[in-house]
Amino acid sequence: xxxSLTIVGVSRKGTASDAGPLIGFIxxxxxxxxxxxxAGGGTVSRHWKADGESGTLSVYKTGESxxxxxxxxxxxxPNAEVVWTFDARLVSHNEDxxxxxxxxxxxxxxxxxxxxSTADRYRRLYLFExxxxxxxxxxxxxxxxxxxxxxxxxxxxxxxxPPEVADARLSYDLWLIYTDARGNETxxxxxxxxxxxxxxxxxxxxxxxxxAGQLSPTGxxxxxxxxxxxxxxxxxxxxxxxxxxxxxxxxxxxxxxxQGGGTSTNIALGETVEVQLPPMSEYVxxxxxxxxxxxxxxxxxxxxxxxxx
Amino acid sequence: MTxxxxxxxxxALIDREPVDADALALALxxxxxxxxxxxxxxxxxxxxxxxxIDNPTSVPVVDAKGPGVLRLWRLAAMVLLPLMVGLGGGYxxxxxxxxxxxxxxxxxQFVPGVDWK
Numbered sequence: 001x002x003x004s005l006t007i008v009g010v011s012r013k014g015t016a017s018d019a020g021p022l023i024g025f026i027x028x029x030x031x032x033x034x035x036x037x038x039a040g041g042g043t044v045s046r047h048w049k050a051d052g053e054s055g056t057l058s059v060y061k062t063g064e065s066x067x068x069x070x071x072x073x074x075x076x077x078p079n080a081e082v083v084w085t086f087d088a089r090l091v092s093h094n095e096d097x098x099x100x101x102x103x104x105x106x107x108x109x110x111x112x113x114x115x116x117s118t119a120d121r122y123r124r125l126y127l128f129e130x131x132x133x134x135x136x137x138x139x140x141x142x143x144x145x146x147x148x149x150x151x152x153x154x155x156x157x158x159x160x161x162p163p164e165v166a167d168a169r170l171s172y173d174l175w176l177i178y179t180d181a182r183g184n185e186t187x188x189x190x191x192x193x194x195x196x197x198x199x200x201x202x203x204x205x206x207x208x209x210x211x212a213g214q215l216s217p218t219g220x221x222x223x224x225x226x227x228x229x230x231x232x233x234x235x236x237x238x239x240x241x242x243x244x245x246x247x248x249x250x251x252x253x254x255x256x257x258x259q260g261g262g263t264s265t266n267i268a269l270g271e272t273v274e275v276q277l278p279p280m281s282e283y284v285x286x287x288x289x290x291x292x293x294x295x296x297x298x299x300x301x302x303x304x305x306x307x308x309x
Numbered sequence: 310m311t312x313x314x315x316x317x318x319x320x321a322l323i324d325r326e327p328v329d330a331d332a333l334a335l336a337l338x339x340x341x342x343x344x345x346x347x348x349x350x351x352x353x354x355x356x357x358x359x360x361x362i363d364n365p366t367s368v369p370v371v372d373a374k375g376p377g378v379l380r381l382w383r384l385a386a387m388v389l390l391p392l393m394v395g396l397g398g399g400y401x402x403x404x405x406x407x408x409x410x411x412x413x414x415x416x417x418q419f420v421p422g423v424d425w426k
Contacts, residue, residue: 173411175410175411177410187409187410189408189410245419259425259426260425260426261419261424261425261426262424263417263419263424265415265417271414271415272411272412272413272414273413273414273415273416273417274413274415274416274417275416275417275418275419276416276417276418276419277419277425278418278419278420278421278425300416302410302411302413304411
């Protein structure tokens, strides 16, 4: 059984009239069944208006059920079989995420469960929207004879958007531009869509090269560029875009290496920004280091965000 | 070198002579070529006015259907042909632009060891 705990906080930079996004902090808690499924649980959140605000959230287990209860505040049932308490404080936030200081503890009142209480644990969490951080997993002693494996708890954050952009839907015009050493361009275009703050994955078709580094549909060296893009439309009409890219170089058997990175920037709607990938230096077992084959070649991804709803 | 010398295919098109489609595409690919086409169309309009095409004596009667019908067909062709060429060229140009990546206003570089690993 997995228990997941998410704390949601809201914070705003500047004055109260500033239309910047708020930040939500969430704790999610779930029981994990031995069959692999999730048992009962849920999420609980706190909303903070400014950096420095804090709050307590708690999770508790009672009875034979694999489910957990959650509350925004101190534990409602301090004598429950297990009680998790999370004291969280919003340290800071920016356009990419939030920093939260967290003190967590687990109090086990039923020693037959197979796990024990913990002392206070202090952690500084660097949270990015949509990327939960595991906080605890407590495995149940299977001699209990039920199908509950344990409890899982995690933390995450999200931005709270002003109404004028909260339901925005964005499209991303994405171009892959491979330029060989002689300046010849090979391009591909794809379009991805996602709602406000959500991540859209993308993947370009592989390019194939011969062992001289020349483009060849029957070549044996494959170059694939994929990644994800996440945008948050801001009230001022710009989109804060996080772009992640992975470059995978491989042979026909799929053996190769990958490199990747991520960056973020504000882009006006309809504006195009190019993100250049570093020179290729991957190692492919069948060919060794490939940098000598691609000297002078460049790979770039261009992204143009647009609002479609 | 005159525009006719540089873009003989456009001159031939205006004269309703057979033209090579690839040569026409190359000519329309250049801004000057498109301008020359527009100039030719304007010139033809001016010439038609000066010839007073409505005067029956300036139009040879070769069609059994009568001079009125022939004149209408010629007038329609003179108006519609350049229009269709212009529309087709514009569509071709737009499609071609959409196959090209947009020009970036900014360039960001991944830096190995910093934001690229």
